[in-house]
Amino acid sequence: MAIADEVDLAPALAALRADGWARVGPLVAAADLATLRARLDAIMDGVAPRAGLFFQHDAASGAYEDLALGRGWVGPSRAYRKLEGLERDPVVRAWLDDRRLARLAHAVVGPEVALARAVVWTKAARGDRAAGGTELPWHQDGGPFWGLSAQPPLTIWIALDDAPIASGCVELIPGSHRGGLATPAGGVIPAALVDEARAVPAPAVAGEALLLDPLVWHRSRRNHTAAPRRALALVLMPASTRCTRTRKAPRRFVRLYSSAG
Numbered sequence: 040m041a042i043a044d045e046v047d048l049a050p051a052l053a054a055l056r057a058d059g060w061a062r063v064g065p066l067v068a069a070a071d072l073a074t075l076r077a078r079l080d081a082i083m084d085g086v087a088p089r090a091g092l093f094f095q096h097d098a099a100s101g102a103y104e105d106l107a108l109g110r111g112w113v114g115p116s117r118a119y120r121k122l123e124g125l126e127r128d129p130v131v132r133a134w135l136d137d138r139r140l141a142r143l144a145h146a147v148v149g150p151e152v153a154l155a156r157a158v159v160w161t162k163a164a165r166g167d168r169a170a171g172g173t174e175l176p177w178h179q180d181g182g183p184f185w186g187l188s189a190q191p192p193l194t195i196w197i198a199l200d201d202a203p204i205a206s207g208c209v210e211l212i213p214g215s216h217r218g219g220l221a222t223p224a225g226g227v228i229p230a231a232l233v234d235e236a237r238a239v240p241a242p243a244v245a246g247e248a249l250l251l252d253p254l255v256w257h258r259s260r261r262n263h264t265a266a267p268r269r270a271l272a273l274v275l276m277p278a279s280t281r282c283t284r285t286r287k288a289p290r291r292f293v294r295l296y297s298s299a300g
Contacts, residue, residue, distance in 0.1 A: 048146050051250060055147070057257030059216035060241065066139055066197060066248035072285075076199055078129045078130040078158055079269060082122060083132060085115040087130075093123040101260065101261050103281065109152045115283065117267065120173045123158040125271075126293050135273070141296035142192035143250065144275050147193040153292040159199070161269045162207045162262035172207055174240065177233050180253035182225015186284035188190035194251040198243040199269040206268040211252065215256035228256055232292040243270075246297050264273040 046064070054061035067075070081087035089112060089264065096119045098105035098236075124133040135157065144152045162172025181190050202208040212234070215221075221228050232257070241249060255276060262268050275295070282289040 041167060043210045048216040052146060055250045055252060058211075059214035059252040060211050060213070060257075061250045062241075062243075063143065063248045063285055065244075065246045067199075067246040067266045069246070070091040071134060072246055072252040074200060075134065075211070076269065078128065079122065079161075079199070080117070082128070083115065083117055083119055083161075087128070090195045091124055091127040093121070094119050095121040097171075101173055102172075104172055115163075118163040119297070120161055120169070122161070123156060125157040125159060129274070131271075135295060140273070143195055143248075144193065144239065144296050147250070148263040148275050149277055151294070152275055153278040153280060153294050155185075155274040155276050155280070155292065156202045157271070157273050159269055159271050160259070161241055161267060164265050165263055172259075172268070174261050175259045176200065176257045177212075177230075177256050179221060179225050179228065179256060182220055182223075184224070184226060186282055186290075187276070188283050189279075191253050191274050191280070193275045194253050195273045196251055197271045197273075197274065198245050198247050199271055200267055201245050202243045202268050202270065203264070204240050204242050206264045206266065208240055208268075208272075209250075209251075210238050210258050212238050212256040212262075212299065213239055216254040219254065223257070268283055 048063070053062050053143060078087060082089055092111045093269065094104065096109065096110065096116060097120045128140040167169050180194065182282050196209065221232055243249065278294050280292070284290070
């Protein structure tokens with residue numbers, strides 16, 4: 040059962056402001072989950088078109104620092120840790136217009152919404168010798184690297200599979216977003232700044248959605264289960280946000296959820 044239009048969002052929005060994250064309950068119906076999972080498998084297997092998508096494969100060690108940068112597609116594999124640009128895929132794009140996503144977006148971002156990124160984070164099922172996926176360190180989704188004129192205010196994180204603690208669920212430090220960027224560069228948080236005692240795991244069931252402030256400190260560990268752990272993250276921002284990168288032509292951001300819808 041997907042989240043109903045009449046559900047009161049006020050408690051979740053208050054938690055998002057105070058803690059930097061909140062649960063909003065089930066968002067994706069079983070049939071849609073099956074469609075999205077099948078499409079992602081087809082993309083990673085090299086069966087579905089992948090033009091315009093960005094890929095990053097897991098390192099064999101599972102260590103974040105060992106990731107190979109800039110390689111992109113390396114052939115059919117279920118061990119890609121990241122698939123980005125999914126708004127270009129017609130199956131995923133069709134689902135992004137869901138009215139429940141629109142309601143959440145308007146409640147946080149405002150009447151005119153654009154998509155900063157649509158990315159699936161995957162943690163492959165445990166293999167014969169080691170757990171799957173990559174250990175993602177404490178980080179914030181913000182900083183100059185993003186090349187945006189303003190910091191996006193919302194990530195809608197959607198579990199496409201069950202995401203228990205053992206499979207590398209999201210972990211967060213509540214309230215950490217209120218201090219802004221931990222370092223001028225943003226991104227990975229220096230270990231010396233992290234109080235592990237404050238960390239809160241956020242396990243989720245398939246179809247459940249979390250709201251995240253992109254600046255809340257968060258991480259995810261490796262997958263120690265025999266099932267994959269995939270999640271779709273939509274980073275949303277006001278449509279007035281501009282691309283500030285200068286090395287290439289400015290990016291054009293997809294606008295979603297017209298204020299009339």
